[in-house]
Amino acid sequence: MQTPQSMDLGAALDQSCSGLRDSHRRSLMRLLFMVTGAALLVFACLQILNGFGWVGLGEIGASTLLFLGAWRLRTTPHLQLWIYTYLLALFSFFLAIMLLPDASVTAFVWILMIPVLAYLLLGRRAGLLLSLPFMLAGAGIYWHYLGEAGSPAVLIDLLNLVLCAALTLTFVHVYEMRREEAERRLVDMAQTDALTGLANRSTFQATLHRTIAENDRSGAVFALVIMDIDHFKIINDNLGHDAGDLVLRSIGQQLRERLRSTDFVGRLGGEEFGLILRDVTPATAFELVDQLRQSIARRELDYGEARIRVTASFGIAHWPEHGRDAETLFCMADQGLYRGKRAGRNCVFGADTGKSIRPLLPDRAV
Numbered sequence: 001m002q003t004p005q006s007m008d009l010g011a012a013l014d015q016s017c018s019g020l021r022d023s024h025r026r027s028l029m030r031l032l033f034m035v036t037g038a039a040l041l042v043f044a045c046l047q048i049l050n051g052f053g054w055v056g057l058g059e060i061g062a063s064t065l066l067f068l069g070a071w072r073l074r075t076t077p078h079l080q081l082w083i084y085t086y087l088l089a090l091f092s093f094f095l096a097i098m099l100l101p102d103a104s105v106t107a108f109v110w111i112l113m114i115p116v117l118a119y120l121l122l123g124r125r126a127g128l129l130l131s132l133p134f135m136l137a138g139a140g141i142y143w144h145y146l147g148e149a150g151s152p153a154v155l156i157d158l159l160n161l162v163l164c165a166a167l168t169l170t171f172v173h174v175y176e177m178r179r180e181e182a183e184r185r186l187v188d189m190a191q192t193d194a195l196t197g198l199a200n201r202s203t204f205q206a207t208l209h210r211t212i213a214e215n216d217r218s219g220a221v222f223a224l225v226i227m228d229i230d231h232f233k234i235i236n237d238n239l240g241h242d243a244g245d246l247v248l249r250s251i252g253q254q255l256r257e258r259l260r261s262t263d264f265v266g267r268l269g270g271e272e273f274g275l276i277l278r279d280v281t282p283a284t285a286f287e288l289v290d291q292l293r294q295s296i297a298r299r300e301l302d303y304g305e306a307r308i309r310v311t312a313s314f315g316i317a318h319w320p321e322h323g324r325d326a327e328t329l330f331c332m333a334d335q336g337l338y339r340g341k342r343a344g345r346n347c348v349f350g351a352d353t354g355k356s357i358r359p360l361l362p363d364r365a366v
């Protein structure tokens with residue numbers, strides 16, 4: 001049986017593992033392009049005033065490209081490629097200004113900026129892989145810049161930079177790890193029913209929509225099953241809410257155990273569950289669901305002195321015969337379920353045929 005994580009977290013978590021969400025990365029990249037473009041314009045004026053006209057003109061050209069890039073970034077589908085190109089060019093530029101013959105010592109502060117940008121835009125793994133070589137190269141250039149290798153003064157300066165850079169890298173790495181973890185937990189909570197650990201209603205609905213789209217392309221079929229525990233209120237009323245929760249957890253576990261790895265199950269709310277059975281004929285679906293019905297009716301749960309037995313009713317709708325869209329399919333499966341409830345519960349009903357499987361076990365709750 002597929003878990004909510006494997007079905008719906010995919011896109012969100014993939015993005016979470018590459019730093020910020022795509023929309024945020026896009027905005028940040030556009031901001032960086034505009035800030036870098038504006039900064040280059042200022043530097044270009046200073047270079048021209050200093051008599052380095054050709055450098056100034058080059059910077060004006062680069063600045064124009066950056067402004068055009070900021071505009072293009074709004075819609076490009078190749079965001080990742082833009083990010084890599086930008087970061088590689090920017091980090092190489094940092095190294096280049098450190099290598100200039102009369103480089104100012106302040107040029108080396110950019111080494112600290114490398115991990116921050118790389119982690120924000122690429123996430124933990126790619127961020128580490130990209131920032132490490134550039135930071136090491138920067139530290140090497142700084143050592144060379146200081147001259148008199150081995151003198152205590154030089155070593156102190158070098159150590160200051162290396163320690164500060166290592167701490168920045170560690171801080172950014174740990175922060176990113178925690179952020180990824182927190183995001184994973186949040187998405188998990190948003191998609192999972194806390195009591196049973198199954199997919200919640202919105203995840204189930206999203207999975208149903210996706211299954212319809214997939215089967216539309218592949219031509220495969222599936223069944224939607226809605227299951228409702230019979231007279232569940234009696235358990236709550238007689239034994240309390242904790243006993244009801246125990247039953248819901250136990251049924252969630254039973255469904256998880258009995259379904260195939262390609263099937264999907266979710267708690268739709270209260271004592272109602274939804275199942276998506278892939279690649280099943282109507283006859284197979286009936287058989288499978290009836291086995292589920294029997295196994296639920298057979299199981300006894302100990303709750304203090306009490307022994308709890310429950311039954312459940314099921315409605316089945318087939319895609320595409322009973323409806324091509326999720327809403328119609330839900331409606332049809334619901335009709336089957338309520339036919340089952342009216343017929344005395346503990347049974348399986350198809351959506352339109354009225355075909356049913358009658359209970360083999362007596363219909364009883366607590």
Ligand SMILES: Nc1nc2c(ncn2[C@@H]2O[C@H](COP(=O)(O)OP(=O)(O)OP(=O)(O)O)[C@@H](O)[C@H]2O)c(=O)[nH]1
Pocket residue numbers: 195228229230231232233234236240241242243244245248269270271341345
């Ligand atoms: N323990 C527990 N009870 C819940 C939860 N969610 C809903 N319920 C209870 O489930 C019961 C549902 O009752 P009804 O809708 O009357 O359904 P039923 O008693 O199963 O009757 P039929 O469906 O007609 O067989 C209510 O008492 C709700 O309070 C939950 O998370 N935990």
